[in-house]
Amino acid sequence: MAGKIIINTERCKGCGLCIAVCPKGSIIISKKSNKSGYFPAESSNAECTGCALCAIICPEVVIEVFREEDVPADKPGKKSRKGLIKDKA
Amino acid sequence: MKTVFTRTPTLKDCLTHYCPGCGHSIAHRLIAETIDELDIRGRTIGIAPVGCAVLAYNYLDVDMIEVAHGRAPAVATGMKRTNPDKIIFSYQGDGDLAAIGTGEIIHAAHRGEQITVIFINNAVFGMTGGQMAPTTVLGQTTATTQQGRDAANEGYPLQVSELLALLPGAIYVERCALSGPAQIQKAKKAIKHAFELQISGAQGLSLVELLSTCPTYWRLSPVKAMEWIENEMTKVFPLGKLKDESQRPRISV
Numbered sequence: 375m376a377g378k379i380i381i382n383t384e385r386c387k388g389c390g391l392c393i394a395v396c397p398k399g400s401i402i403i404s405k406k407s408n409k410s411g412y413f414p415a416e417s418s419n420a421e422c423t424g425c426a427l428c429a430i431i432c433p434e435v436v437i438e439v440f441r442e443e444d445v446p447a448d449k450p451g452k453k454s455r456k457g458l459i460k461d462k463a
Numbered sequence: 464m465k466t467v468f469t470r471t472p473t474l475k476d477c478l479t480h481y482c483p484g485c486g487h488s489i490a491h492r493l494i495a496e497t498i499d500e501l502d503i504r505g506r507t508i509g510i511a512p513v514g515c516a517v518l519a520y521n522y523l524d525v526d527m528i529e530v531a532h533g534r535a536p537a538v539a540t541g542m543k544r545t546n547p548d549k550i551i552f553s554y555q556g557d558g559d560l561a562a563i564g565t566g567e568i569i570h571a572a573h574r575g576e577q578i579t580v581i582f583i584n585n586a587v588f589g590m591t592g593g594q595m596a597p598t599t600v601l602g603q604t605t606a607t608t609q610q611g612r613d614a615a616n617e618g619y620p621l622q623v624s625e626l627l628a629l630l631p632g633a634i635y636v637e638r639c640a641l642s643g644p645a646q647i648q649k650a651k652k653a654i655k656h657a658f659e660l661q662i663s664g665a666q667g668l669s670l671v672e673l674l675s676t677c678p679t680y681w682r683l684s685p686v687k688a689m690e691w692i693e694n695e696m697t698k699v700f701p702l703g704k705l706k707d708e709s710q711r712p713r714i715s716v
Contacts, residue, residue, distance in 0.1 A: 378464060389484035389678075389685040395644055412483065429468040430644040433488040434479060439468035 377424020379417050382436040386414030392428035392437065401428060471496045473504055473524050480518060484685025486641040486675025487516050490583055493651045494554070495523055497658055507550045508542055510535040514556035515589040533564020536571035539578040550661055552579040557598040558588045561623045565597075568627065572668045575632030579657045580670040582623065585677040586696060593680030597621040600699045605680065620699050624672045628705040634667030635660055636705040640674040642692040646702075660709050667708070674700055 379401075386408065393401045398421035408414050424441030470476060474495035479488045498504050504525055511519040513532040520527035530538045535553035543551045560568050560582050571578065587605055588594045594607045600620050602611040612620075628636040635657055639650035650673055657669035674696050676688035683691055 377467070385478050387483035391484060391685050391689070394686040394689075410478075424467050426468040427644045430647055431489070433481065433483075433485055435470050435474060435488070435492050437468070438466070438470075440464040441467045443465050 377422040377439065377441045378419050379422055379424075379428060379440070380438045381415055381417060382438075383414035383416065384408050384410070385434050385436040386412060387434055388412040388414050389433065390415070391431045391433070395427045395431050397425065397427065398422065471499045473498045475522050475524050477522065479522055481515065482677075482679045484676060484678045484688060485515070486585065486673070486677075487519075487583060488522070489641045489647060490554075490581065490650075490673055490675060491516075491519065491522050493647070493654050494552070494581060496651065497655045498523075498525060500655065501658055501662065503550050503658070503662065506548065507552065508546075510539055510542075510551070510553040512553070512555040512559040513590075514558050516554060516556060516583065517590070519554055533559050533562070534567055535559065535564065536567040536576065536578065536580065539580075540571055540574070540576045543576060543578050547577075550579070550658065552581060552658070552661075554581045555583070556589070557582070557584045557586065557596045558590075561597045561621050565621075565623070568623070569630070572627045572630045572633040572670070575634075575667045577661055577664070577666065578668055579661050580668065581654065581657075582670055582672040583675045584672055584700065585675045586620075587677050587680045589677050589680055593677075598623075598700075600696060604682075622700065624670065624700075624705055627668075627670060632667050633670060633706060634665055634708045635669040636672075637670075637707070638672040638674070638700060638702050638705060640692050640697060640702055641676065642674065642689045656709075663709075665709055672700070674702075 400421045401417045404416045426439040429437040429439045481488050507525045509527040511529045539551045539553050586598050588596050595605045599612050627633045637653045639653050640646045653671045657671050660669045678685045678688040
């Protein structure tokens, strides 16, 4: 684990954009709702590289990203951008 | 561990009123980050629009003012002319800038006012319930175009940025999209450039148009809405720099 994200689940509105862009697919929608009634995103952090794509796209800015120093992030974006466009059909 | 991403101080630490997946809050974050990076928080004045982003002053921790619908460029003109050392930006949606305020923005650009305009284009009137906007694309279903927008009845989508780029008073016009991490980063660069131009005292109006999602009134999921921008909206509103005359020499008579 080279990176870690912390999601403020009480502020999350469960839009799912972070899930669509995560290159490692390590974010999922929680089965438990928050106080606002949304099902927030949650991360296992198992494969997180700290690329911060989820934080860049998060409209509510609820994701904080940390990365181990001296570990370069995987080429961010490549897979995820395709991912967004791939399902267009 | 090193912090790679965290909330910027200018963006207030509170929940927004926007729908899940709305592009407005992404745009707010980009503006807040730009203000912090350029260190102009103390001398920036923002103008909030009428529309979904009417409460922008609850989220951006800079001096903000709320003005009549569409009149932001007119108020910004007065503020910039009386306070030339302040950085004035207006944040306007497509109902504000492209519908009721078309006259104001065209004449502000025509006069070459030294203001920065952030134009959020989501092709629909969000706050009032998803009616057709001037920027609604042909075939798009809205509350008032239930069979899809038809050019014979409702006319064609209005490309305000192309219109403004023709005016000599506008020095920088760029269209970006909030449709994915890469596009969002490009949009941030454009916003930063627009602010930098105003800080440097460039003679003219800088405008950044952001194609933004409205999942609620497009009746799409947030992810599908982002794809819709890439696949449909960019056909009518092509991305890119429409005009950049930042090197233009100052003309004085």
